[in-house]
Amino acid sequence: MAILLNNDGQWHDQWRAAIKAHMPGRAVIEYPDTPDPDVIDYAMIWKHPAGDLERYPNLKAVFSLGSGVDYLDAFPALPDAPIFRLIDPNMAEDMALYTLYWTIHFQRLFGTYHAQQKNAEWARYPTPLAHDYKVAMLGLGAIGSHIAKALARNGFDVSGWSRSPKSVDGVKCVYGPDGLQAMLPEADVLICCLPFTKATYEFLDHAILSQLKRGAALINISRGAVINEDDLLKLLDSGHIGGAALDVFHTEPLPQSSRFWTHPNVHVTPHMSGATNPDTAVQIIAKELAGFENGIMPPYPYRRED
Numbered sequence: 001m002a003i004l005l006n007n008d009g010q011w012h013d014q015w016r017a018a019i020k021a022h023m024p025g026r027a028v029i030e031y032p033d034t035p036d037p038d039v040i041d042y043a044m045i046w047k048h049p050a051g052d053l054e055r056y057p058n059l060k061a062v063f064s065l066g067s068g069v070d071y072l073d074a075f076p077a078l079p080d081a082p083i084f085r086l087i088d089p090n091m092a093e094d095m096a097l098y099t100l101y102w103t104i105h106f107q108r109l110f111g112t113y114h115a116q117q118k119n120a121e122w123a124r125y126p127t128p129l130a131h132d133y134k135v136a137m138l139g140l141g142a143i144g145s146h147i148a149k150a151l152a153r154n155g156f157d158v159s160g161w162s163r164s165p166k167s168v169d170g171v172k173c174v175y176g177p178d179g180l181q182a183m184l185p186e187a188d189v190l191i192c193c194l195p196f197t198k199a200t201y202e203f204l205d206h207a208i209l210s211q212l213k214r215g216a217a218l219i220n221i222s223r224g225a226v227i228n229e230d231d232l233l234k235l236l237d238s239g240h241i242g243g244a245a246l247d248v249f250h251t252e253p254l255p256q257s258s259r260f261w262t263h264p265n266v267h268v269t270p271h272m273s274g275a276t277n278p279d280t281a282v283q284i285i286a287k288e289l290a291g292f293e294n295g296i297m298p299p300y301p302y303r304r305e306d
């Protein structure tokens with residue numbers, strides 16, 4: 001029997017090496033090189049083509065190699081085998097550090113100082129202390145709550161919003177439409193960690209984003225489709241949104257023609273805030289797979305929203 005491997009066709013050497021190190025004895029077959037579908041009992045996949053998983057009659061479980069599962073939402077049908085999301089604390093921590101970097105960037109006006117340097121200009125401005133700088137986190141799932149806690153530990157005044165009530169240590173948690181309405185106008189920086197689902201498609205549109213106070217900043221580390229990009233550009237042009245650090249976009253790679261590349265108040269990164277690390281990911285999957293074979297369900301099953 002063998003593991004079907006497809007990390008969107010990328011970095012398979014690293015994945016193979018990690019599987020060899022942490023799942024010794026398991027054979028690996030790289031998609032699309034699957035001459036005998038019967039031998040596949042597990043799949044480790046990312047952005048796998050829709051319809052392919054149904055080809056393996058002995059498939060017992062699927063391990064997704066990332067935390068966002070929107071590519072699975074787009075599959076017209078799912079295999080009978082359960083699918084599990086990867087939540088790697090190392091990835092969550094990387095994303096926490098990414099958001100900490102940009103939060104401090106906006107809080108301490110590093111963009112302004114960078115611009116001044118071009119003109120050899122020496123001017124200083126008062127900036128709020130971390131505990132007076134209000135961070136608003138959208139989405140308190142496994143990753144969002146990890147990041148919110150990390151920012152709170154670094155002294156920021158962190159609120160977090162979710163659709164239903166949640167409680168996260170050190171974070172003021174609000175929920176539902178009223179909670180969002182109360183949180184947005186207070187925020188100095190809004191961090192989007194919402195999963196992309198039917199319900200969140202372009203959720204951050206003009207109506208929502210304009211509730212931020214003038215000059216507030218935005219960090220998006222979830223999916224580009226959660227934001228209406230034209231609305232965001234209008235709010236950036238008018239200065240209502242003072243700055244944005246965007247790691248994810250409707251279309252990736254971000255097209256050359258996108259105004260985000262050249263907007264003076266936008267920082268573009270190429271979907272790298274929390275890349276999956278094959279070595280730690282395979283260690284997690286190896287444990288989950290061993291548990292699964294002994295009847296213990298891995299902690300993050302994929303469930304399709306209606």
Ligand code: GLV
Nearest residue numbers: 065066067068069
């Ligand atoms: C990356 O974007 C992931 O969802 O893991």
